[in-house]
Amino acid sequence: MTTLSETYRNHPITDHHIIPLDFDSLDEVPESHSWPQFDEHLNKIQTHDLKDSLIPVIDLASPNARNLIGQACETWGMFQVINHGVPSELVKKVEYESRRLFALPTHEKCKVLRSADGATGYGSARISPFFDKCMWHEGFTIMGSCVDDAKVLWPDDYQAFCDTMDAYQRHMKLLSHSLLLIILETLDVTQEELNWALSTQDSQGALQLNSYPRCPNPSLAMGLAPHTDSLLLTLLNQSGLSGLEIFVEGSGWCRVQPIEDAFVVNVGDLLHIFSNAKFPVLSHRALVNQSKHRISVAYFHGPPIVSRVAPSSRFQKPCFRSLLVKEYLILKAKHFSRALSLIRT
């Protein structure tokens, strides 16, 4: 087992958790997608006096970027980055191609349905089995080449989709590397540890296209339920429409407003472990919209799956035990939000 796909292959989820609804055909939110309004726990939808979050916006070209990134990781585990060098035409093309995919009729999209033990293709969120209610969401996951699926969807017109997604993954990988390097330098880690986190060979990346169709009653629906991302770092493009919210202790759910040409960068579980919890990992969710179909594009970046993850050796009192990256992903696939507490020392 050496890849993310293989890890998921060994942890199948049931078929009924994979097939999204034909959302456009609905004029009300069905019971299956109607979330409790006053749940005591994190799943509550109602956001009275929703605040905008104060997570910092960092200009990567500014001389102070490094300090600001280090501070943002410690304070929030999240920041937005501008002037990152990814061409905005490419980002727009990714949104255009994603919309082209999700606009296909359901029976077409289901031709590339992710299998129960698969990692890539069309389907509901992987976290679906952990919730009683279904999400107002459909997704498409890409790891490397997406040519097989794209040929099924558009036998005579798949090239633009593939070229766009390939180019975007290359840019995301480079940007993730530069950001990780900056972040790890602020932690003062050893060269060996830097090599681990930055190894381009066998590093894992996954591109997740998220679609949140228009919803007749957004106050009942959940786009993507609260979760933390599992790998080291996530780079998210909100395509200009708000929906992303973070859970801030003492404040509750706060919206992360989209900023033109910015990526939201957040610490994932593996970086939280490596930083010995110095960098928090934020629970986040996505809500939906009554009049607009929202697209978001997440790139998840991780180290080689067969490598070990543990708190950096610079921490004298590690608060997590060491384990293989793939072992952690298996724990997460089985226990979801309890995975981190299961490896606490």
Ligand SMILES: O=C(O)CCC(=O)C(=O)O
């Ligand atoms: O759509 C969003 O804003 C959030 C997406 C997300 O959290 C994810 O794909 O892991």
Ligand SMILES: [Fe+2]
């Ligand atoms: Fe996420």
